Amino acid sequence: MTQSKTDPRVLRTRKLIMDSFIELSGKKEFKDITVKDITSEAKINRATFYYHFEDIYDLLDKILSEVLLINLNAIDFEKSELNEASIIDIFVAITDFQRALSNRCHRGYDETIARIIREQLEIIFYGMLRKQHTTEEDESLKITAVILSWGVYGASVEWRRNCKESSPEAFIKSAIPFLMSGIEHV
């Protein structure tokens, strides 16, 4: 809330870098994109790139997190509870996100994408759990969030692999009882 505004120069530069990366990833595969490519496309100095990002993997991290967050932000986690409905919403958001990625020539990032999605899920689940169980100890909530995040992410992998003929909503519903029992068990 009280976040002091970040320097507009930083916002501009980050946007330039991210836009250039997205532009380039429409032409080349990830492994062929160099930092030099990005900075000359963005017309910024290469040293400036390293001022904002550790390396090209860090950039990918932050871009994907941001894109995923935009998808997930449609769901208002501040208000919604961790129940059947919100789990379905989140699952649909993830499958939408992955579909968007595969439409945009993002190939060869699979492991990175997986990690990012799972990490984001963990953060979200942990936040929601803590709101509902303010009395519980943190460790217990944390491990629940971890297991949930892996489980839901795994479900999305499974859906993409085998079950595209059924809707994501229908697919995740079959897993809801198991997930919810774990949540209520905390």
Next chain:
Amino acid sequence: MTQSKTDPRVLRTRKLIMDSFIELSGKKEFKDITVKDITSEAKINRATFYYHFEDIYDLLDKILSEVLLINLNAIDFEKSELNEASIIDIFVAITDFQRALSNRCHRGYDETIARIIREQLEIIFYGMLRKQHTTEEDESLKITAVILSWGVYGASVEWRRNCKESSPEAFIKSAIPFLMSGIEHV
């Protein structure tokens, strides 16, 4: 030719400012556009504006000069001589330029536009004259360029006011004998 590249930050910032001004001038009249409007639209600091431009009139100057130059650059002055054909080309470029301006809601700038066009014309005529008369003294060429620039600009005013039914080419052709005699008299 040996111009050392200007700092990319400068180019970016100037473009931000100019684009914002052009954007704003589609919504308001010139007299209603403030420096603050421009800088907040461009998301740059107001002090940065004054780093690049003296004031809002200076900005208008440079924007219009640039737009006019793009029109005029279609004509290759480095190669062409100051003769009947090139005068016609220049006259047509000016009338095109003014038509483009009036299409884009630029009202109330008339005096400024007039000055800028005339100054540009003077620069161009002087440059062309000097290439053809390397032996002549500068002062003589300069005054010729001044008179030519006023004359050709005045012709464009006259054409806009009374003679739009005839083509600009036909219109300026009737003035060519007078202009050329002045040029050859140097």
Next chain:
DNA sequence: TTCGATTTGTCGTTTATGCAACACATTGAT
């Protein structure tokens, strides 16, 4: 393998931009 070319991180220095504050001018409503 080896060698040249390219890329990667990092550093120190210079320059452009951000920011807050200022006195002054202009505007607009009462």
Next chain:
DNA sequence: ATCAATGTGTTGCATAAACGACAAATCGAA
């Protein structure tokens, strides 16, 4: 006419970005 609000142009200082250089790593072709 007055007063508050807004815009103007300027300044000093803080910080991001540019630039050039560098050693090390990686890549590619002979």
